[in-house]
Amino acid sequence: MSQLRFGASDVAGVRFAVSPVWETVSSMWALDDPVRHAVHLPWIDQARVTLRRPDVAVRVRPLVELLGQIAATPPDVVVRDLLATTPNRPLSPFGRALCDDPGGRLPELVTALRVWYDEAIAPAWPRIRALLEADIAHRAALLAEGGAGQLFGQLHASLRWTGDRVVSDDPWQLDFDLGGRGLALNPGIFTDRRVLWNLLEDSLPGGTYPVRAVATLWETPPVAAGDPLARVIGSARAALLNLLDPAATTTDLARRTGMSGGNVSQHLSALHAAGLVSRSRQGRHVLYRGTEAAAVLLRASRGE
Numbered sequence: 001m002s003q004l005r006f007g008a009s010d011v012a013g014v015r016f017a018v019s020p021v022w023e024t025v026s027s028m029w030a031l032d033d034p035v036r037h038a039v040h041l042p043w044i045d046q047a048r049v050t051l052r053r054p055d056v057a058v059r060v061r062p063l064v065e066l067l068g069q070i071a072a073t074p075p076d077v078v079v080r081d082l083l084a085t086t087p088n089r090p091l092s093p094f095g096r097a098l099c100d101d102p103g104g105r106l107p108e109l110v111t112a113l114r115v116w117y118d119e120a121i122a123p124a125w126p127r128i129r130a131l132l133e134a135d136i137a138h139r140a141a142l143l144a145e146g147g148a149g150q151l152f153g154q155l156h157a158s159l160r161w162t163g164d165r166v167v168s169d170d171p172w173q174l175d176f177d178l179g180g181r182g183l184a185l186n187p188g189i190f191t192d193r194r195v196l197w198n199l200l201e202d203s204l205p206g207g208t209y210p211v212r213a214v215a216t217l218w219e220t221p222p223v224a225a226g227d228p229l230a231r232v233i234g235s236a237r238a239a240l241l242n243l244l245d246p247a248a249t250t251t252d253l254a255r256r257t258g259m260s261g262g263n264v265s266q267h268l269s270a271l272h273a274a275g276l277v278s279r280s281r282q283g284r285h286v287l288y289r290g291t292e293a294a295a296v297l298l299r300a301s302r303g304e
Contacts, residue, residue, distance in 0.1 A: 002174035002197070004166045004183070004205070011148050013182015016136045018129060022208060024117040026190040028064060037190065042218040047120045056119050063112035127217065127255040128189055134252040135187040135211045137285040144282070155185075156209050158194050170194050178205050187211035216256055229301035237267050241276060241298060244290035253288070 030037035031051070034044050050056055051064075121128070143151040149161040158169040168174075176199045184206040188196075191210050198206040230238040239257050250268065254261045268288055271277040276294040280287050290298070 002168040002170050002172050002176070004168070004197075004199070005175075005177045006148070006164055006166070006183075007178065007180055009180045010178040010182050013178075013180075014143065014148060014151070015182065015184055016139060017184055017186045018132045018136070019186045019188075019208075020117065020121065020125065021113070022186060022188055023128060023190065024113055024121050025063070026188060026208075027116075027121060030190050031064075037192065039215050040190070040218070043120075043124060050119050056115060059115045060112045060119075062109045063116055126251075130249070130251040130255040131189065131211060131213065131217055132187050133285065134213070134249050137249060137282050137287055138212060138246070139185070139187075140285075141282045141287075156195050168195060168197070170197075172197070174199055176205070181205055183207065185209065189214055189217060219256065227301065229297060234267075236263070237271055238301075240264065240267055240271065241290055241294050244277065244288055244294070247280075247287040247289040249285050249287060 027043075027047070030040045030044055031047060034041060037044065051060065139151060139155070142154055152159050152161040152166050160167050174197065176197075181204055184204060186206070186208050187210070188208040189211050191208050192214075193210070195207050195209045198208075227235070227238055229241070233241075236257070236259060240253060243253060243256055248256075250261055250264050253259075253268075254264045257264070259267075268277055268279075271294075272279060272288075276291055276297070278289050278291050280289075
């Protein structure tokens with residue numbers, strides 16, 4: 001069990017972010033253990049084909065070996081973090097080389113990260129980002145409505161808020177005072193079992209938690225053939241109404257239906273004018289939700 005202790009300025013400094021770097025690095029977990037990450041099998045199958053290409057494999061090998069931390073990291077931090085992530089098994093060949101010459105070998109790791117992002121993550125990034133941003137909009141609404149207690153109480157089943165701290169049911173036994181630096185939170189699509197903390201005295205505190213609705217990431221749900229509501233209002237608008245509980249953004253709806261953002265916006269405007277959709281702003285996001293009138297139509301079309 002771990003605990004993160006908050007002061008007033010830490011509560012005020014809770015914030016959210018999307019991290020392409022994190023998704024790129026953690027995607028290797030799914031390749032390494034596809035059974036655990038079966039929800040991502042459509043992506044895994046395609047990524048494995050990409051990784052078998054010789055031009056990609058040779059350049060990505062450092063990332064495959066390490067699954068590590070990237071960027072312009074000081075050499076002593078590279079060595080410290082690398083050793084900390086592999087306490088129970090020997091370092092890979094590239095890991096040993098990185099420990100011996102962190103300044104000289106780090107560019108290879110950065111190149112591996114960039115190549116893997118371009119080849120495997122970038123093609124899917126619009127739908128990944130849409131899911132991550134929809135999650136952030138949901139969490140921001142919880143924070144606005146119920147404060148930090150509600151946010152952390154619903155962030156993950158392993159967390160609970162106890163007045164001035166977050167208690168995390170995890171194996172790390174951390175006792176960390178945020179010290180007025182706040183806490184950066186980002187949802188992760190390949191983060192599946194618990195919240196992963198980045199808690200070091202010389203870096204900004206952060207945590208990555210499992211994103212909501214990850215099972216929808218690779219889906220394009222069709223409207224059932226012969227749907228009575230689709231015959232009345234059209235298949236596209238019927239599909240949207242079926243996806244508006246809970247609330248969703250235009251970008252998320254475009255990802256889930258396969259429609260363009262412009263088409264989704266046009267259909268939502270028509271549904272809003274008809275009183276079937278409500279909209280509200282949460283920060284820089286506009287959330288759409290079906291109204292009670294829409295719920296009545298959906299129940300009637302299903303014969304309920």
